[in-house]
Amino acid sequence: MPLHIPRFASAAVAAVAVPVGLSIQAVGDWGGHRQSYPAAHPLAMTVSLLPGSIVYPMPGEFLKDGRPQRNPRLRQQFDKPLEIMTYQVSAADYADCVAAGGCQPPQEARAIPDDAPVTGVSYLDADAYARWYSEATGDHWRLPSDEEWAFAAAERFTGEFEGVEDDADNPARRWLTSYKAEVALNRRPDPLPRSRGSFGVNSRGLADLSGNVWEWTSTCYVRATLAADGVGVASSIDNCGVHVVEGFHRTYMSNFVSDGKSGGCAVGTPPDNLGFRLVRNQPGWAKRILGRLGII
Amino acid sequence: MLTRREALFGAAIGAAAVAAMPAFSATAAQAEIGKLARERIKLVAPPFVHQHDQVAKGGPKIVEFTMTIEEKPVVIDADGTTLNAMTYNGSVPGPLMVVHQDDYVELTLVNPDTNTLAHNIDFHAATGALGGGELTLVNPGEQVTLRFKATRTGTFVYHCAPGGSMIPWHVVSGMSGAIMVLPRDGLKDDEGKPVKYDSIFYIGENDFYIPRDEKGNFKSYETAGDGYDDVMKVMRGLIPTHVVFNGKAGSLTGDNAMKAKVGETVLIVHSQANRDTRPHLIGGHGDYVWEQGKFANAPAKDLETWFIRGGSAGAALYTFLQPGVYAYVNHNLIEAVELGATAHFMVEGEWNDDLMTQVEAPKPIVTN
Numbered sequence: 042m043p044l045h046i047p048r049f050a051s052a053a054v055a056a057v058a059v060p061v062g063l064s065i066q067a068v069g070d071w072g073g074h075r076q077s078y079p080a081a082h083p084l085a086m087t088v089s090l091l092p093g094s095i096v097y098p099m100p101g102e103f104l105k106d107g108r109p110q111r112n113p114r115l116r117q118q119f120d121k122p123l124e125i126m127t128y129q130v131s132a133a134d135y136a137d138c139v140a141a142g143g144c145q146p147p148q149e150a151r152a153i154p155d156d157a158p159v160t161g162v163s164y165l166d167a168d169a170y171a172r173w174y175s176e177a178t179g180d181h182w183r184l185p186s187d188e189e190w191a192f193a194a195a196e197r198f199t200g201e202f203e204g205v206e207d208d209a210d211n212p213a214r215r216w217l218t219s220y221k222a223e224v225a226l227n228r229r230p231d232p233l234p235r236s237r238g239s240f241g242v243n244s245r246g247l248a249d250l251s252g253n254v255w256e257w258t259s260t261c262y263v264r265a266t267l268a269a270d271g272v273g274v275a276s277s278i279d280n281c282g283v284h285v286v287e288g289f290h291r292t293y294m295s296n297f298v299s300d301g302k303s304g305g306c307a308v309g310t311p312p313d314n315l316g317f318r319l320v321r322n323q324p325g326w327a328k329r330i331l332g333r334l335g336i337i
Numbered sequence: 338m339l340t341r342r343e344a345l346f347g348a349a350i351g352a353a354a355v356a357a358m359p360a361f362s363a364t365a366a367q368a369e370i371g372k373l374a375r376e377r378i379k380l381v382a383p384p385f386v387h388q389h390d391q392v393a394k395g396g397p398k399i400v401e402f403t404m405t406i407e408e409k410p411v412v413i414d415a416d417g418t419t420l421n422a423m424t425y426n427g428s429v430p431g432p433l434m435v436v437h438q439d440d441y442v443e444l445t446l447v448n449p450d451t452n453t454l455a456h457n458i459d460f461h462a463a464t465g466a467l468g469g470g471e472l473t474l475v476n477p478g479e480q481v482t483l484r485f486k487a488t489r490t491g492t493f494v495y496h497c498a499p500g501g502s503m504i505p506w507h508v509v510s511g512m513s514g515a516i517m518v519l520p521r522d523g524l525k526d527d528e529g530k531p532v533k534y535d536s537i538f539y540i541g542e543n544d545f546y547i548p549r550d551e552k553g554n555f556k557s558y559e560t561a562g563d564g565y566d567d568v569m570k571v572m573r574g575l576i577p578t579h580v581v582f583n584g585k586a587g588s589l590t591g592d593n594a595m596k597a598k599v600g601e602t603v604l605i606v607h608s609q610a611n612r613d614t615r616p617h618l619i620g621g622h623g624d625y626v627w628e629q630g631k632f633a634n635a636p637a638k639d640l641e642t643w644f645i646r647g648g649s650a651g652a653a654l655y656t657f658l659q660p661g662v663y664a665y666v667n668h669n670l671i672e673a674v675e676l677g678a679t680a681h682f683m684v685e686g687e688w689n690d691d692l693m694t695q696v697e698a699p700k701p702i703v704t705n
Contacts, residue, residue, distance in 0.1 A: 104699070104700075150553045150554055152554075211660065211688035212661075213661035214660070217660065217661065217662060220594075220662050220683065223591070224591045224592050232417060
């Protein structure tokens with residue numbers, strides 16, 4: 042039995058973070074090129090989630106008969122284990138990428154702790170970090186998709202402010218109820234990033250979800266026209282210049298925006314900060330074997 | 338660092354002016370004024386306005402107000418940036434005062450000894466003595482009472498003007514507000530027909546100049562005086578760091594969004610004591626707009642955006658025709674979105690398809 046299977050099981054059941062040592066041990070098992078990764082920082086701690094499923098509201102804007110609809114709730118199945126960073130990428134982690142020439146400096150001038158999540162980063166920055174980190178560690182790291190984020194966030198996932206009143210004769214009802222729903226949450230701005238762990242751990246062992254740092258996902262903004270059954274998609278247009286951002290609520294940001302406060306629209310609560318965490322792609326069996334044999 | 342002595346420098350001049358006018362309180366006119374009815378008004382914090390009649394009942398009267406000056410730190414944006422504010426009655430802007438033409442405004446201005454600076458008030462609605470500024474300079478621990486006749490109708494700015502560089506500094510620290518002098522028979526449209534409002538909101542716009550540290554973060558100071566030198570440097574650059582309504586970015590949104598209903602007529606009084614601005618109601622209009630704020634001039638009709646000159650207050654009357662969330666902005670959109678000058682109206686009511694409808698929802702471009 043391959044080593045990684047019991048690890049997934051124990052991590053998920055115990056709902057705790059995988060310790061650094063175990064994570065590195067597993068990486069060693071898979072092989073890879075880590076020579077360029079700074080020795081000063083241990084590899085990111087990760088949590089491995091067992092396969093499972095969630096029912097969740099899809100991101101994007103949905104129309105039916107030309108009218109906005111509630112986001113369809115779909116069951117999303119995860120057939121493979123999902124390995125995701127326990128913490129958001131920290132300011133110190135990101136600084137390594139900047140020092141190595143792999144990333145642009147973050148748009149962050151405030152004095153924040155080194156172990157606080159990196160903030161002031163755009164989708165483009167997050168993507169560049171994932172590419173550099175993959176190169177530096179020899180593993181394939183990437184941003185989570187929106188459904189992966191929701192799956193990992195579990196009870197910390199909230200989705201977006203959907204207008205609940207559907208009145209064909211009065212589109213304003215939807216706008217007003219959505220605005221009021223956001224107001225009712227009574228969330229005050231909380232601008233300054235804090236040390237990792239400040240927002241606690243969720244039931245799956247991930248830290249700092251839905252605190253004051255929103256996270257980039259790899260999912261593009263989509264506008265879809267639903268089929269007659271209200272679930273299937275009749276047609277859709279992706280806009281990959283805008284990506285889904287998850288956190289205290291779901292929102293959508295242009296790829297180049299690094300300050301959530303200025304990236305929003307005329308009405309609505311903007312994210313306090315923009316950051317990210319990464320998912321490690323599980324190498325396939327062929328790569329694992331080749332890795333063990335020292336071929337790759 | 339500002340010393341107490343510098344701050345109080347203007348006091349001697351003010352006192353001299355008062356002393357030079359002994360006859361002022363002993364004329365026949367004084368006796369006549371003494372016979373007038375008095376009304377005492379309790380001011381309320383913006384964007385709300387104290388209860389008032391739109392059409393005056395009875396003859397001119399003496400309308401008594403009291404404003405207490407309060408120096409205090411206030412947070413002006415979501416990042417927690419702090420302004421060492423100077424306030425009339427504790428709010429930025431100061432409250433809107435409403436009287437009718439030929440009423441006498443009698444203001445008692447209190448400067449408690451918990452404050453550190455000398456203050457006064459210059460009413461653009463008043464005649465003489467630098468708008469009353471010369472007669473109202475009070476040191477911490479003093480109070481003064483000024484009376485002026487509201488001879489001209491309109492919306493007018495009032496602000497602190499304690500002399501020299503103190504004038505712009507006090508104003509951009511929050512010390513301004515507005516007074517509305519209504520015609521005795523109320524507002525009229527361009528044809529002289531009476532118009533009324535169901536509700537009134539007062540939006541005072543402020544430009545703030547907060548110094549930054551070497552990293553670009555906003556600095557804070559223990560007292561207003563501690564920040565004086567740094568603030569003056571930013572002020573002289575003429576580029577504000579914040580342009581906000583009601584003293585703080587986002588202070589008229591969310592929970593504090595202004596509320597109205599379809600069919601209701603709203604009067605929006607907008608003042609800016611220091612700098613030009615251009616209000617615009619996104620998705621709405623100004624049905625009748627007194628751009629310069631003076632009701633003796635016929636209102637302009639159907640405006641998209643109106644211009645409020647720095648140092649003036651204007652008024653716009655609008656009847657909401659569609660429900661929804663409206664943004665009311667300074668239509669320099671950089672100032673609206675990046676610097677803070679955005680407010681919201683939540684308007685309930687029935688949608689009018691005739692005015693607007695989405696004929697076809699967004700869909701992929703049709704190719705033949």
